[in-house]
Amino acid sequence: MKDTGNYKPLTYFQLMEVSLRELLVEKGLLTEEQIRREVDDMRGRTPERGAKVVARAWLDPEFKRRLLENGTKACEELGLDVPALKLVVVENTPQVHNVIVCTLCSCYPRMLLGIPPDWYKSRAYRSRMVREPRGVLEEFGLIVPSEIQVRVHDSTADMRYLVLPMRPAGTEGWSEERLAALVTRDSMIGVSAPRSPGKNA
Amino acid sequence: MEARYKVGEKVRVTKAYPPGHIRTPFYIRGHTGTVERICGAFPNPEELAQMRDGLPAQPLYRVRFRQKDVWPDYQGPEADVVEIEIYQHWLEKA
Numbered sequence: 001m002k003d004t005g006n007y008k009p010l011t012y013f014q015l016m017e018v019s020l021r022e023l024l025v026e027k028g029l030l031t032e033e034q035i036r037r038e039v040d041d042m043r044g045r046t047p048e049r050g051a052k053v054v055a056r057a058w059l060d061p062e063f064k065r066r067l068l069e070n071g072t073k074a075c076e077e078l079g080l081d082v083p084a085l086k087l088v089v090v091e092n093t094p095q096v097h098n099v100i101v102c103t104l105c106s107c108y109p110r111m112l113l114g115i116p117p118d119w120y121k122s123r124a125y126r127s128r129m130v131r132e133p134r135g136v137l138e139e140f141g142l143i144v145p146s147e148i149q150v151r152v153h154d155s156t157a158d159m160r161y162l163v164l165p166m167r168p169a170g171t172e173g174w175s176e177e178r179l180a181a182l183v184t185r186d187s188m189i190g191v192s193a194p195r196s197p198g199k200n201a
Numbered sequence: 202m203e204a205r206y207k208v209g210e211k212v213r214v215t216k217a218y219p220p221g222h223i224r225t226p227f228y229i230r231g232h233t234g235t236v237e238r239i240c241g242a243f244p245n246p247e248e249l250a251q252m253r254d255g256l257p258a259q260p261l262y263r264v265r266f267r268q269k270d271v272w273p274d275y276q277g278p279e280a281d282v283v284e285i286e287i288y289q290h291w292l293e294k295a
Binding site for chain 2: 130150153154158159
């Protein structure tokens with residue numbers, strides 16, 4: 001919850017959450033400790049996990065091949081536990097730009113990217129990305145030239161998606177850690193490019 | 202349940218509007234696309250939402266649609282596409 005310091009009455013959903021949580025504890029179905037640990041775990045999942053996967057794929061063509069073939073299995077190789085996550089990794093190339101949206105709700109590869117940003121869950125992003133992707137990408141500051149195909153992935157069912165962005169030029173010989181630092185959350189959703197190496201060198 | 206459609210095959214999404222927890226977006230119903238890949242089989246979410254077991258598991262496809270087919274007023278290039286996961290029972294041979 002946001003710690004704003006100002007008192008505000010609970011919203012409907014906050015009140016529902018508190019009531020449900022207290023009921024579950026009172027009935028002995030969950031303990032406060034279990035809930036706290038789960039919240040901790042959730043906060044511990046950050047886009048750095050996804051960045052590690054991307055950097056490894058940039059460095060190791062064999063790993064990349066396995067990642068594109070079966071994302072879940074390849075992540076397990078890196079010790080990233082992605083339970084219940086059937087991961088499909090889609091690769092950006094000089095011909096194709098991929099971007100991810102969930103028009104029905106807000107499906108998101110949380111195990112690799114953590115908690116989704118608010119805009120990802122907004123009605124505007126969900127409804128517009130699917131029918132005017134180029135316009136929305138431009139609002140994120142990304143202009144995709146018309147000779148590059150835009151491929152929108154509507155994450156509607158059991159799969160979760162991660163974009164494998166293109167490795168920035170000028171990063172030859174870089175270590176995995178250095179490369180990973182260029183990989184942003186937004187570049188793995190497909191709404192921006194990775195950081196440029198100049199600013200990070 | 203066996204997968205009825207192959208990769209590369211043309212399929213049409215059923216144009217139907219039943220009530221319930223449906224994972225087929227409205228905007229794609231009635232449109233024709235091409236099977237991009239078969240994702241495996243998964244319990245039917247419409248059944249799961251009713252607290253049933255969702256079995257037999259439904260083959261799940263990723264279907265690729267041309268944006269120009271889906272949105273007649275689409276502003277981008279011809280080549281642009283949208284890919285959506287659709288369960289077999291929502292697909293017909295096109």
